[in-house]
Amino acid sequence: MNLADVARRAGVSSATASRALSDHPHVAVATRERVWQAARELEYVASPDATGLARGTTGRVAVVVPHLARWWFGAALEGLSGALRAAGLDLLLYRLGDAEARQAFFDELPARRRVDAVVLLGFGVDERERERLDRIGVGIVAAGTRVGSHPSVSIDEYAAGRQAMDHLLHLGHRRIGMIAAADPELDLAQPAGRSTAYHAALADAGIEPDPDLTVTVTWSPESGARAMSELLGLADPPTAVYAHSDEIALGALRTLRRAGYRVPEDVSVIGIDDHPLAAITDLSTVAQPAAEQGELAAGTVIAGLAGEPVDPLVTVPTRLVIRGTSGRPPGRRGAS
Structure with a gap:
């Protein structure tokens, strides 16, 4: 399926279909939804040659998170964004909402092709979601989790x-x-x-x-x-x-x-x-070093975009930190 097929199904021109799939602000909401519906029905996968978004040319990386309020996600995102910014890459943040919003995100993912890579922060995917990720045709990197055979950075x-x-x-x-x-x-x-x-x-x-x-x-x-x-x-x-x-x-x-x-x-x-x-x-x-996991994931993205070899599985070490809430059980105080 190509863009022309999507345009015919939606009853619009190819140019309008292209703008709708790029979320262009000048496309009417009803028209955009009609085009997206056609793309989903046809399981359209955007062509990087047709859209001019060949790998490494958009300068953007999509980061997908299930939560923003929790500490780990914020810390990992900070490390990731800083490293991407230092490499001259922009970050597009996608927060997964409820089950319906999550399904819509993965349904539309292969048609977007507006990024050079996708980073998944701290959540697992099912087989259907993994298949959608594989079809997008850009680098997939996971941090705080593992997704199939894609490169990942996490603790044990x-x-x-x-x-x-x-x-x-x-x-x-x-x-x-x-x-x-x-x-x-x-x-x-x-x-x-x-x-x-x-x-x-x-x-x-x-x-x-x-x-x-x-x-x-x-x-x-x-x-x-x-x-x-x-x-x-x-x-x-x-x-x-x-x-x-x-x-x-x-x-x-x-x-x-x-x-x-x-x-x-x-x-x-x-x-x-x-x-x-x-x-x-x-x-x-x-x-566990959350920010470091984000930084390492960014490094994997940057290396992949440069055509350099990447480590498919990076395990970040953890360390025991003994403070004041752990001690010997009652009755064993002072025991050696």
Whole structure:
């Protein structure tokens, strides 16, 4: 299918169809929608030769994010945008909204061809979305996630979870709760890797897992606070809590302190991320360099546009940061 086919289906000239697919402001809204509908029905893929947008000539990179308010996305975006700007590349930001808006974005993606590359920040895609990405014909780079065989920059989620769990086990904790995160918009490898680490660490320590010690919540401090209340309500509460993120851990800390528990004398808490508030609240955590992941993703884009070889899989190391919320369990204070 070519542009002329789209124009005929929409009942407009090829020039109007081209302007509509480029989101030209002088095309009427109804006409633009008619052209886009025709392009979707015909599964039209824009030709870079026909549109004059051969790879490396637009000077623009599309960055797709599911969230803007959360710390990791903001930090990764800052690192990414700075590196792209230094290379003379402009950034087009696309925030995925609800399920309908997300479907529309991926439906229209192959027809856009207004960028030299696409960067996906911290969310997974299904098979249909991956196929649409493959069809656009430009470089695809993932940061904080992995998308098929496309180059990616991320941490090892399992390794990060093991750093947190092994720290608690080393301190002597045996009854460890986990507040797991569930977010369908994020890469499923995040919660999966962090949960796998929890169970593997317990197994290596010879500890039988107690399903009552795992609470799964959405990715927010409020959810972490509610989950901590649930864990404290158990007949035998945990002496330590491993949270999938610092945001969740901060909510857990609020509940503990309001309930009169001492941290870490009564209950230890550890998260993952090294959120800016982690240092202020003295939260033990596993740090991941979010801005660096964005910078490295930008470097991969720049190298790809220059025709240089790129590393298909960059794993950024994490590090354990021990602060004041993790200590030995009750009854083992002063033990060597």
